[in-house]
Amino acid sequence: MQFSATTLSPAEEKLRAEVRDFLAEQLPPDHRPALGFAGRHDPAFSRTLAARGWVGMAIPPEYGGHGRSAVDRFVVAEELLAAGAPIGAHFVADRQTGPALLHYGTEEQRRRFLPGIAAGEVYFSLGMSEPDSGSDLASVRTRATKVDGGWTVTGTKVWTSEAHRNHWFAVLCRTSPMEEGRKHAGLSQLIVDLHAEGVTVSPIPFLDGSHHFNEVALEDVFVPDDMVLGEIGSGWQQVTSELAYERSGPDRWLSTFPVLREFVREHAGPAVRDDAAAVIGRFAARFWAIRQMSLSVARALDAGQAPAVEAALVKEVGTRFEQDLVEALRVAAETELDQGTGTLFQRLLAEAVLTSPKVTLQGGTTEILRSVAAKGLGS
Known part of the structure; x- marks a missing residue:
C-alpha cells in the first residue's frame, strides 16, 4: 500500500479557480447546498456542466x-x-460507468453510451448490493439464465441510488452456479434498462422522508447479448477494479463539508469558543490528510495503476470522518435539530444527522473495507 505526496499543478489550480467562478455565477444566492453526490437530481445543471467540459x-x-x-x-x-x-x-455514470465501459465495454457499447454520459444526458445506477449480500458481493444471488439472443435476469438489488430517475444500471449477477469454495467465479455484469418490462423500482426512504435509495426487483428481465459488459464470468474482477473509482474520490469525505463550512461561518471569529475552535482545528487536520490520500489515488489512476487497496482505506477513513464530524458539530452547536427552521447551518446539520448513516453503505461497510486494507498491508 502506497500513498505518494503530491500537490496540484498551476494548470490544475487554474481549473479550480474556473470552477469556483462558474459556481458563484450559476448557483443562486439562496442556494441550499446538497450533501454529497446524492444531492438533487438536476438534469439541466448536469447538461450545463457538460457544456463546459466538466462531465465525462x-x-x-x-x-x-x-x-x-x-x-x-x-x-x-x-x-x-x-x-x-x-x-x-x-x-x-461520470465517476464509475464511463471508466468501466472504457475498460470492458464493446466498441458498440462505448459509442452508444459514452457520448450521452459526456453530454450529461445519460444516467446510470449501480446494481451490486442485495438484501442478503451487501459488502460481500461475491454472494449475490441475482441470476441470469441464457436464452435465445440474450439472458433473462431475476433477483433483487438494494441501495440502488436514483434508480427511480436514471436510465440504466450495471447489474452484477450469477451466470453460472456457485461452486464450493469459489464463490467469486461465475459472476458477470449486464447493462439493464431500468424501464424494461419486469423491472420494479421501490423507494427506500431516509428517516426524514427523502428518497435517494431504492430496491430494484427484476423478474425475468430480458437483456440482449450486446448488453453484456465485459466477459461472461469476469464480473468479480471487473467490479473490484471499478471500486478504485467508487471508493477513492472526494465524494467519500466531502458529503458533510457544507455543514462544517456553515458552522465556521456561524461560530468562528474573534469571540470563538474554545470548544468550537477545537472542533474546527481537529477536523480541518483530518480533512487535509484524507484529501492528500485521495489525491494520491487519483495520481495513481492517471499512471495506469489499480489502487484498489488504497481506495478502500480512503473510503474507510472518509466514512469515519464524515460521521464523526456530524456528531462533533451536533455537540458543539448546542442547538435543536429541525430541518425546516433555523439558520442554514442548523438545517443542514439536521439533514446530516438523519442521512449520514448511509455513508457506511455506499462503497462498502467499514468492516469489509478494513479487511481489504489489512489484507493489502499483509501482502
Whole structure:
C-alpha cells in the first residue's frame, strides 16, 4: 500500500479557480447546498456542466469526452461537492460507468453510451448490493439464465441510488452456479434498462422522508447479448477494479463539508469558543490528510495503476470522518435539530444527522473495507 505526496499543478489550480467562478455565477444566492453526490437530481445543471467540459472529462474525445486526467476530474468534483451543487443526475455514470465501459465495454457499447454520459444526458445506477449480500458481493444471488439472443435476469438489488430517475444500471449477477469454495467465479455484469418490462423500482426512504435509495426487483428481465459488459464470468474482477473509482474520490469525505463550512461561518471569529475552535482545528487536520490520500489515488489512476487497496482505506477513513464530524458539530452547536427552521447551518446539520448513516453503505461497510486494507498491508 502506497500513498505518494503530491500537490496540484498551476494548470490544475487554474481549473479550480474556473470552477469556483462558474459556481458563484450559476448557483443562486439562496442556494441550499446538497450533501454529497446524492444531492438533487438536476438534469439541466448536469447538461450545463457538460457544456463546459466538466462531465465525462476522462472520456476520450472520440467518444464525446475531453481526454482529461483523473486529477482534473478530482479538482472539478471537489469544488462541486464542497459547494453542494446538484450533481445527483450524472455523477455515478461520470465517476464509475464511463471508466468501466472504457475498460470492458464493446466498441458498440462505448459509442452508444459514452457520448450521452459526456453530454450529461445519460444516467446510470449501480446494481451490486442485495438484501442478503451487501459488502460481500461475491454472494449475490441475482441470476441470469441464457436464452435465445440474450439472458433473462431475476433477483433483487438494494441501495440502488436514483434508480427511480436514471436510465440504466450495471447489474452484477450469477451466470453460472456457485461452486464450493469459489464463490467469486461465475459472476458477470449486464447493462439493464431500468424501464424494461419486469423491472420494479421501490423507494427506500431516509428517516426524514427523502428518497435517494431504492430496491430494484427484476423478474425475468430480458437483456440482449450486446448488453453484456465485459466477459461472461469476469464480473468479480471487473467490479473490484471499478471500486478504485467508487471508493477513492472526494465524494467519500466531502458529503458533510457544507455543514462544517456553515458552522465556521456561524461560530468562528474573534469571540470563538474554545470548544468550537477545537472542533474546527481537529477536523480541518483530518480533512487535509484524507484529501492528500485521495489525491494520491487519483495520481495513481492517471499512471495506469489499480489502487484498489488504497481506495478502500480512503473510503474507510472518509466514512469515519464524515460521521464523526456530524456528531462533533451536533455537540458543539448546542442547538435543536429541525430541518425546516433555523439558520442554514442548523438545517443542514439536521439533514446530516438523519442521512449520514448511509455513508457506511455506499462503497462498502467499514468492516469489509478494513479487511481489504489489512489484507493489502499483509501482502
